[in-house]
Structure formats: C-alpha cells, structure tokens
Amino acid sequence: MLPPLPSVPATTAESRLHYVLQHFWQAYDTIPTVSIGYAGTQLQVEVAAVEHAFFAGTAPYSAPPVWREWQGRQLPFFFDDQPARPLLELLPGGRARVQADVVSAAFFLLSGWQEFYSDERDQHGRFPYAASVQHRYGFVAVPVVNYYFDVLKTAIEHVSGQPLRPRRWADGRAWAAFITHDIDNLYSAWKAPAKAALQRRDWRDFVRRYWQHLTQKDAWDNLAEVQQTVAEYGAKSTFFFLPKHQKAANGTPNADYKINQPRLVKQIRALHDAGAEIAVHGSLNGDSVSLVIEAATVWEIVGLPFDSGAFSGNRFHYLQWTPSLTPLVIDSIPFHYDSTLGFAEHYGFRNSYCLPFQPFIFQRGEAADFLEIPLNVMDATLHHPRYLQLAPEEVMPALTPMLQEIERFGGVATVLWHNENFDPANTRNGPREFRTIMEYLRSRNVAFVNGSDICRSFHHLSS
Numbered sequence: 291m292l293p294p295l296p297s298v299p300a301t302t303a304e305s306r307l308h309y310v311l312q313h314f315w316q317a318y319d320t321i322p323t324v325s326i327g328y329a330g331t332q333l334q335v336e337v338a339a340v341e342h343a344f345f346a347g348t349a350p351y352s353a354p355p356v357w358r359e360w361q362g363r364q365l366p367f368f369f370d371d372q373p374a375r376p377l378l379e380l381l382p383g384g385r386a387r388v389q390a391d392v393v394s395a396a397f398f399l400l401s402g403w404q405e406f407y408s409d410e411r412d413q414h415g416r417f418p419y420a421a422s423v424q425h426r427y428g429f430v431a432v433p434v435v436n437y438y439f440d441v442l443k444t445a446i447e448h449v450s451g452q453p454l455r456p457r458r459w460a461d462g463r464a465w466a467a468f469i470t471h472d473i474d475n476l477y478s479a480w481k482a483p484a485k486a487a488l489q490r491r492d493w494r495d496f497v498r499r500y501w502q503h504l505t506q507k508d509a510w511d512n513l514a515e516v517q518q519t520v521a522e523y524g525a526k527s528t529f530f531f532l533p534k535h536q537k538a539a540n541g542t543p544n545a546d547y548k549i550n551q552p553r554l555v556k557q558i559r560a561l562h563d564a565g566a567e568i569a570v571h572g573s574l575n576g577d578s579v580s581l582v583i584e585a586a587t588v589w590e591i592v593g594l595p596f597d598s599g600a601f602s603g604n605r606f607h608y609l610q611w612t613p614s615l616t617p618l619v620i621d622s623i624p625f626h627y628d629s630t631l632g633f634a635e636h637y638g639f640r641n642s643y644c645l646p647f648q649p650f651i652f653q654r655g656e657a658a659d660f661l662e663i664p665l666n667v668m669d670a671t672l673h674h675p676r677y678l679q680l681a682p683e684e685v686m687p688a689l690t691p692m693l694q695e696i697e698r699f700g701g702v703a704t705v706l707w708h709n710e711n712f713d714p715a716n717t718r719n720g721p722r723e724f725r726t727i728m729e730y731l732r733s734r735n736v737a738f739v740n741g742s743d744i745c746r747s748f749h750h751l752s753s
Contacts, residue, residue, distance in 0.1 A: 295407070296614055298652040301345045303328060305655050306397040312657060313400065313647050314439050316748065317699070319457050322450035326442070328393075334384060334449045335442065340369045340391040350408035352398060355427060356390070365437050366427050368395040378441055386445035392438040399423075399642040400435050401650035402631075406613040414542065414574075414608045419635040430638035431692040436645070436699040456700030459737035459747065465697045466737045468663060468704040468744065469520055469527040469728075470629065472571050472605060475546045475710050476554070479509035510710040513557050517566055519712060519721065523728045525738035526565055530605045531558065531591075533584040534573035544573045544607060555591050562592050567740040569603035570625075574610055578619045585623060602626035603741040605706075609634050609665070617649045621658045626745045629704060632665025635677050638692055639664060644701030646744055661748055663741060666692065667727075668706040673718040685723050686730060697734060702744060 307327060315321050328339040344352055355366030356373040367377070370390035379387040397403070410421035424430035443454045459466040513529070520527045532545035547554060562568050570585050585604070604625050606616070611630050620628050631640045631649075641647070641664060648657035667689060672680045680688060696703045705727060712721045731738075739747075 293612070293614060295348070296653050299655045301397075301652075301655065303339070303342065303394075306345070307393050309401065309650060309657055310393045310396045313396075313643075313645075314442060316647075317436070317439055317456065317645055318443070318454045320452060320454055322446065322452045322454075324446050324450050326446070329387065334386070335445045336385070336387045337393050338370075338372065338387075338389050338391050340371050340394065342369075342391075342394060344369075345394070348407050350404045350406075351423060355395075355423075358390070360437055360441060363432075365432070365434060366429055367392070367438075368398055370395075378445060380445070380448045384449050386448050388441055388445060390441075392441055396435045396438045397650075400647060401652075402613055402641060405611075406652055415610055415612065416608070416634065417611070417613070419633040422633070422640075424633075424638065424640070424642065425636070429642070430633065430636050431695070432642070433639050433644040433695050433699060433701065434642040436643060436695075436701070440699075457747070458700070460739060460743065461737060463735055463737035465700050465734075466702045466739045466744070467525070467731045468629070468702050468739055468741065469525055470530060470605070470665075470704065470706050471516055471527060471709050472530045472532070472607070472706060473513070473545075473709055474532055474543075474571070474607070475708075476511050476513075477508045478546045479710065479713060479715075509713045509715065512709055512712055513561060516709050516712050517561055517564060519724070520728075523732050523738070525728065525732075526567070526740055528567040528569050528603060528740050529558075529561055530569045530571035530603070531588055532571040532573060532607055533587045534580075538574035540574075542574055542608065549587060549591065558591050559593065567603065567742060568592050569605070569741065572604050572606040572610075574607050578622050581619060582623055585625070602745070603629065605629045605665070609668075614652070617651050617658050618653065620660050621651065625660050627661040627663050627741045629663040629665055629741065631662055632668065632704070632706075634668065634671060637667040637671055637678075637689060639666065644696045644699050646702060646748055661745055663702060663704055663744055665704045665706055666696070667704075669708055669711045669719045669724070672723070680719075682718060682723055685719075686726055689727065690730070693730065693734075697736075702739070703731065703736070 325333040326335040327333045329336040352368050355368045356370040357364050358367050358377050367390040372389045375389045377389055405417040410418055412418045419425050533549050534544040535548045537543050570588050572581050602625050609630050633640050646661045646663045649662050651658050671677050672685055693703055707724050711719055
C-alpha cells in the first residue's frame with residue numbers, strides 16, 4: 291500500500307514560476323536581464339494566465355493537451371485555452387506574449403505531479419509508464435519541457451536582442467553521455483542455463499555447468515572487462531553497487547554478492563583507482579537510515595570519509611521511487627545527485643526533460659538540493675518479456691530519434707547497461723548492442739561524463 295499523502299502547501303503561481311524559471315536559466319549559458327511572468331503584470335515576456343483551479347486540487351491529470359506546431363513538429367501543450375491564437379506573439383516595443391501557459395505545463399511535467407497524486411503502482415511499487423501522460427498522448431521520447439523552454443527562449447531573444455545558447459559540456463562539446471552500470475549480480479550467470487538443463491533432464495549438462503560454477507570465474511564477474519570496454523571509446527562510467535544482500539520484505543532480490551568480501555572490495559578499489567566513479571545502488575524499501583548505512587559502507591570500501599563528497603551518487607534498485615518520500619530521503623543524505631527517474635518499460639523522458647534538474651519537493655513547495663540526472667535508456671527495457679522485446683537490429687532505429695532530441699537541446703543521454711549484459715552469451719541486449727550505442731555516441735562527438743562531472747557543471751560540486 292502507498293503511504294498516505296502528506297500535507298503540502300498550496301502550489302501557487304509564484305512557486306510554479308520560480309521552479310520553472312530556475313531550470314530554464316540553467317539550460318543556457320547566458321542570462322539576459324528580462325522580466326518574465328504572467329500576463330497583466332506589464333512584463334517584457336508575458337505568459338498567458340490560464341485558470342488554475344487544477345493546482346489547488348489533488349487530481350493527478352490535467353485536461354488533455356492542445357497540439358500545436360513548434361519548430362516543425364507537433365507538440366502537446368497543457369494549460370492552453372486559446373488554441374486558435376498564435377502560440378507566440380512578438381510585439382513591438384521589446385515585448386512578447388506566449389498564449390499557452392508553458393510555465394504551468396512545464397511545472398506539471400517536470401515536478402512529477404502525476405506521480406505524486408496518482409495511486410497507480412506496479413508490482414515493484416513504481417509509477418507505471420502505462421499510467422503516464424507520456425504514454426497516454428504518445429510523447430515519451432520527446433523532451434516536451436525543452437520545447438516549452440524553446441518557446442520562452444525565442445521570446446527572450448526577441449525582447450533582449452541577445453542569442454541564448456545552450457550550455458556546453460567538456461571541451462565545448464554540444465551534448466553529453468552518462469554511461470552507468472547497476473551491479474545487481476556478479477555470481478549468477480550459471481543459474482539460468484543450469485535450471486534449463488534440469489528442466490530438460492540433461493543431467494550431464496547440469497553437472498558440467500555446476501562444476502564450472504565451482505571451479506571457474508562467473509561470466510558476470512566482469513567488472514574490469516566492463517570498464518575496459520567503456521574505455522575503448524574514450525569514455526568513463528559510473529558503477530552503482532548494491533550494499534544489501536538480503537532480499538526485500540516482499541521477496542524481491544537485492545544483490546547476489548556481499549559487498550564486504552575482500553576480493554570484491556579489491557575489485558571496487560581497482561575500478562576507482564582506474565578512474566571509474568563508484569556510487570550507491572540504494573536497496574529496495576530503504577528508508578533514510580538504511581540509505582545512510584549503505585552509503586557509508588560504499589564510501590568506506592573506496593577508502594573515503596563519509597562526508598568527503600568525492601563521489602556522491604545514488605540510483606535505487608529496480609528504479610524504485612516513491613514521490614512523497616524518496617526526494618526527502620535523498621535530500622537528507624549528502625548525495626549530490628540521483629539517477630533513478632526513468633521508465634523501466636520504455637526509453638525516453640519520464641519528466642519530459644533531457645537535462646539534469648532538481649526534483650520538486652511538494653512538502654516544502656520548492657526544489658530539492660540534489661540534482662536528478664534522468665535515466666533515458668536501460669538494457670532491460672530494450673529486450674525483456676514485460677518490456678519492449680526489440681530485436682537487435684531494431685535498437686538503434688528506435689533510440690536514434692530520442693538521442694537526436696538530446697543532442698538538439700544540449701542534454702545528457704543517460705545509459706544503464708548492467709554488467710551481466712556484457713556477457714557474450716547475450717545476443718539480444720548484450721555487449722554487441724552496447725557497442726552499437728557507444729559507437730553512435732562517439733560518432734556524434736558527445737562528451738562522456740560521469741555524475742560528478744555533471745554536478746560540477748551545474749555547480750552542485752566545487753571544482
């Protein structure tokens with residue numbers, strides 16, 4: 291069962307405007323002095339003030355969006371009650387008017403309003419893609435909030451006479467890629483084929499596989515190989531380690547390893563010494579106390595004091611996220627970033643945004659202190675019995691339009707590829723498909739960054 295919704299302050303027009311503009315200005319390198327607000331206040335850029343009884347209630351979904359053309363494509367505009375009028379009017383005297391309430395629309399999507407107020411959850415306690423407006427209206431692979439920002443950008447450029455350029459990444463590159471690995475299993479590659487042998491009553495094959503398990507390194511015990519594969523592309527990656535070995539209360543497994551094993555400790559330190567970022571994979575159903583203990587465990591293994599901030603990332607196991615609790619838990623611990631928010635069932639943009647952002651904490655009516663680096667594509671999403679089941683040759687045609695959107699807006703492409711899917715035996719969403727994605731990213735001159743690099747770029751870490 292979901293916890294009862296907490297009491298939250300009213301989400302006012304002022305709080306929506308502040309939250310959205312905070313992220314709008316983070317998306318660009320230059321900040322001209324321009325006044326932006328709701329119509330009727332004599333501002334340089336006026337945004338239509340649509341009736342907002344919606345934000346005084348607790349309904350998870352707004353009225354259906356109006357579809358308008360912007361920059362050559364059809365886009366959904368929520369809170370648009372003047373669809374017959376031009377979306378953007380560039381007026382004389384250094385003024386502009388946006389007829390759709392792109393501020394409230396951006397807030398609705400970026401804040402995760404639908405998740406906070408919906409009681410729809412899947413078997414892992416996650417807000418399901420099937421319940422989302424992204425699924426309902428078919429725009430999960432389009433960063434709609436970035437397009438809303440593009441409307442504001444065009445208005446501001448008209449008013450100020452100055453071009454707004456997207457932020458740049460390492461070496462002045464236009465966009466970035468964040469390559470990550472959740473380490474759930476290290477010693478279980480033998481289990482599925484051994485079980486299949488048992489079901490076939492192929493005793494010889496079962497004994498052979500069990501003997502290999504006892505005498506040889508497991509195919510998923512491959513951390514150094516994963517790092518070397520990523521390094522071939524001039525990239526670095528982040529490893530999220532799961533400190534809890536015991537199953538969750540509902541029987542769902544956590545790690546198949548014990549993180550304090552001396553051999554594994556040595557491997558993790560070797561990854562860190564070779565330049566990999568080590569981060570925390572928060573276990574299932576963890577509260578703030580559990581997460582502190584887990585974070586301290588990982589910090590200690592790497593040999594850093596708990597409050598050093600030398601590495602500072604988290605992603606929850608099974609992408610578990612409870613909107614009324616999780617942001618507060620992360621904010622209470624010295625994490626600089628989280629990278630949980632993505633749909634397991636589909637690649638794309640869970641909050642319709644392709645840049646890192648600060649989640650909205652409804653209980654406080656303001657942005658969290660930590661940075662959320664959205665997850666865009668996970669290996670299991672591409673081929674899993676409950677998810678997309680793409681054939682290998684379908685992967686890049688599916689992902690390329692989404693990656694082009696991220697490049698267009700100077701965003702971050704976050705890729706999750708589990709170490710177990712570097713096993714050569716996997717021919718569906720395995721090492722070959724990972725390499726295909728990496729080759730595309732490198733061909734597009736992406737900046738390969740880790741979570742701490744992103745935080746420094748967004749001033750969440752000192753240089």
